[in-house]
Amino acid sequence: MDALVIKNLEKKFGDIEILKTINLEVKQGEFVSLLGPSGCGKTTTLRIIAGLLDATSGEVYINGVNVADVPVHKRNNGMVFQNYALFPHMTVAQNIEYGLKQHKISRAERRKKVREGMELVHLEYLAGRYPKQLSGGQQQRVALARALVLQPNLLLLDEPLSNLDARLREEMQMEIRNIQKKLNVTTIFVTHDQKEALSMSDKVAVMNKGIIEQYGTPEELYDNPKTEFVSTFIGYSNLIRGVVSTKDEHRMLLETNYGKVQIPLQDGLETGSRILGLLRPERIRLKKTFGSDLNCIRCTVIERVYAGSSIRYTVKTITDQNVVVTVIAPDESNNLSVGEEGCIQWLAQNMNLIEVNDEETD
Amino acid sequence: MRKRKEKRVPILLRIAVSLALIYILAPILVIIGSSFASVANLTFPPKGFSLRWYQEYFKDTGWLNATWISIKLAMIATACTVLLGSLSAYGIEKSKHRNMWLSFFTTPLTIPTIISGLALLQFYNFLEVERNFWAILSGHIVFVTPFVTRTMYTSFYRFNHSIEEASWVMGAGKVKTFLLIVLPAVKSGLMSSVFFAFITSFSNLTISIFLATGKNITLPIKIYTSASFDPTPVLSAISTIIIIITITVMMVMKHFGDHE
Numbered sequence A: 001m002d003a004l005v006i007k008n009l010e011k012k013f014g015d016i017e018i019l020k021t022i023n024l025e026v027k028q029g030e031f032v033s034l035l036g037p038s039g040c041g042k043t044t045t046l047r048i049i050a051g052l053l054d055a056t057s058g059e060v061y062i063n064g065v066n067v068a069d070v071p072v073h074k075r076n077n078g079m080v081f082q083n084y085a086l087f088p089h090m091t092v093a094q095n096i097e098y099g100l101k102q103h104k105i106s107r108a109e110r111r112k113k114v115r116e117g118m119e120l121v122h123l124e125y126l127a128g129r130y131p132k133q134l135s136g137g138q139q140q141r142v143a144l145a146r147a148l149v150l151q152p153n154l155l156l157l158d159e160p161l162s163n164l165d166a167r168l169r170e171e172m173q174m175e176i177r178n179i180q181k182k183l184n185v186t187t188i189f190v191t192h193d194q195k196e197a198l199s200m201s202d203k204v205a206v207m208n209k210g211i212i213e214q215y216g217t218p219e220e221l222y223d224n225p226k227t228e229f230v231s232t233f234i235g236y237s238n239l240i241r242g243v244v245s246t247k248d249e250h251r252m253l254l255e256t257n258y259g260k261v262q263i264p265l266q267d268g269l270e271t272g273s274r275i276l277g278l279l280r281p282e283r284i285r286l287k288k289t290f291g292s293d294l295n296c297i298r299c300t301v302i303e304r305v306y307a308g309s310s311i312r313y314t315v316k317t318i319t320d321q322n323v324v325v326t327v328i329a330p331d332e333s334n335n336l337s338v339g340e341e342g343c344i345q346w347l348a349q350n351m352n353l354i355e356v357n358d359e360e361t362d
Numbered sequence B: 001m002r003k004r005k006e007k008r009v010p011i012l013l014r015i016a017v018s019l020a021l022i023y024i025l026a027p028i029l030v031i032i033g034s035s036f037a038s039v040a041n042l043t044f045p046p047k048g049f050s051l052r053w054y055q056e057y058f059k060d061t062g063w064l065n066a067t068w069i070s071i072k073l074a075m076i077a078t079a080c081t082v083l084l085g086s087l088s089a090y091g092i093e094k095s096k097h098r099n100m101w102l103s104f105f106t107t108p109l110t111i112p113t114i115i116s117g118l119a120l121l122q123f124y125n126f127l128e129v130e131r132n133f134w135a136i137l138s139g140h141i142v143f144v145t146p147f148v149t150r151t152m153y154t155s156f157y158r159f160n161h162s163i164e165e166a167s168w169v170m171g172a173g174k175v176k177t178f179l180l181i182v183l184p185a186v187k188s189g190l191m192s193s194v195f196f197a198f199i200t201s202f203s204n205l206t207i208s209i210f211l212a213t214g215k216n217i218t219l220p221i222k223i224y225t226s227a228s229f230d231p232t233p234v235l236s237a238i239s240t241i242i243i244i245i246t247i248t249v250m251m252v253m254k255h256f257g258d259h260e
Helices: A044-050 A092-102 A107-120 A136-148 A166-183 A192-202 A218-223 A228-231 B011-035 B051-060 B063-092 B100-104 B113-126 B135-160 B159-170 B174-183 B187-202 B206-211 B219-229 B233-256
Strands: A002-012 A015-027 A031-035 A057-062 A077-080 A156-159 A187-191 A205-207 A210-216 A238-247 A249-258 A259-262 A274-279 A286-288 A297-305 A312-318 A320-326 A342-346 A352-355
Touching: A002 A044, A015 A044, A015 A210, A031 A044, A031 A192, A031 A352, A044 A057, A044 A156, A044 A187, A057 B051, A077 A136, A077 B159, A092 A136, A136 A156, A136 A166, A156 A210, A166 A192, A187 A192, A192 A218, A205 A218, A205 A228, A210 A218, A218 B187, A228 A238, A228 A274, A228 B206, A274 B219, A297 B174, A312 A342, B051 B063, B051 B174, B051 B233, B063 B100, B063 B135, B063 B219, B063 B233, B100 B135, B113 B135, B135 B187, B135 B206, B159 B174, B174 B187, B206 B219, B219 B233
Parallel strands: A031 A187, A031 A205, A077 A156, A156 A187
Antiparallel strands: A002 A015, A002 A057, A205 A210, A238 A249, A238 A274, A249 A259, A274 A352, A286 A342, A297 A312, A297 A342, A312 A320
């Protein structure tokens, strides 16, 4: 049984549609990130799961139970807020104990769990401190322990790392992930940081303008983005736009903004179909030589950023398009200088093709 | 006590501040001084030293009754207004049109007190309500509640609402959360509300004077009439007692406030 199922979730604030038909399935023990720019609806989705907001329509099932009529305090979720939300008038130990008290757990059991909770986040020595005496990272750990001691159905994390500095953030990413695996707690993590989402999650739901653009493993999202938004929000993609001009039994010829490109036959594409190709910078080969090779597009280097293990080039095609190319482990054959001419090439399977509807103008 | 860097304060500023302080405090010093005088007329500088005016105050059942009525009024009014004001402020802060509701609930603040008093009197006459203790009390509640509402609104507005949500998520219902999490978080606002509600009700003359009858003379009314018709140093003694109590309460509150 899935730990969390969301079906056709919609949320409107007045006339403004924040969520339009969200569907999501999360298995027990999975770490799922809701990733997207601000205003995409990720926090709204999390708050609806928690029960802090009501949905306009649609259902949320937690461990198979439709929680529409279960109020927030009966859902047994753990939540960590962006500003930690520790109770200022309680010590660290009291903060952790608070939820246990609400769940009517005996005093002896509470003591044991509070101790375990503090050990989990390595804060035993701070038991008697008040939140304002703690650093941001320590507060974050207390908030995490406080949520976890309840053995929640779901652990809900609302951008919990965005107030920490970069080094601490990386440390906490590792720690949260380790604890999550150890306890096997199903986790929903809201973030706008794609690196964070990719490195921590089993699965990522990329959200934009109230819909989930794509839901999959970090590898799937990176290697096989299904929409233009996903391909540009996660990592960098070069966008190739064009039309299928001719087609025979084996091949299709594309007229694109980069020039003519020949690819193997693809289902669903006919002569005249408009396409969008997504191409990662490191999937493109840059060469000094340019013979009569098929699919070899002539270009000039206009920018070169050397980064040791790789070089990032920006090249201009003869059709006047800028293309970003990352050359990993550069050698003599692909170490070009600015102004030098070369050619770019890629394997057809490394270009993700999306058919574009003419109606979609934006 | 925090250590502060010793800063040179310009001499002119010192003089200005001293003059202002004297201007504000001088009348009070006169009152305190004259309460210890040994002669019967209110003069300054006081002549002699005695505690007879304090003794007289504690012997006079008229004064004691008036004091007791005012204390009772202020205590009940404080309890009622802090409860009403806090709850309404909490509701206003949560509502969609908070500015509209806040203006609505604090409208009485914009009406001159003397008009409120007169209006209450006419209203009670119209309803044929007896002008007893409870009539005065209800007048005080109407008068004081908006002050509490405004103070508490500010507290709730500044309050970090995610700690309330955190408590809900952790399994505490709304009432429990309000008592265990929200109230402690707005403690300082609550304490100043209690203090000002009590002082406002205790020292109110304008509303009480319209609603009181001979049986329910409050301390401010008694002070006012006594000062008009029969000025005696007992007035100074009472004033001194009230000043001392007020300062003590303020210091106690500051002490608790510092511990937050």
